[in-house]
Amino acid sequence: MRIKHAPFACFVVFFWTCVCACQASPSPNGSVSPYFVVVPGATGVKQTIVQGKDQIIYHVHSEYPADDVLTTIKERLKQLGWEPLKEDWLNPGMPSSLIQGWGYYEDSTT
Helix, strand or coil, X not given: CEECCHHHHHHHHHHHHHHXXXXXXXXXXXXXXXXXXXXXXXXXXXXXXXXXXXXXXXXXXXXXXXXXXXXXXXXXXXXXXCCCCCEECCEEEEEXXXXXXXXXXXXXXX
């Protein structure tokens, strides 16, 4: 069985696990860090500190695969001097999803 949206689904599960597992407190000054990318049209923007780490949460509606959102984020990070990884940092030698694009993954553990 091939899963079309596995990378996105994994991100959503990880994100909500972190959100639910951590007790958050509001950002002390109420301003959004310049390193966070809040895309146009985002709603419910909330910045908090979770276990001493800055976190931002917001909702955005975009058609899959959300190219407009991803392009906005990539452009902002590039302006800040960030460079995309060419290799998957968990699997050295394997091209990152930015290089090889969206893919299909088979879960052979079940």
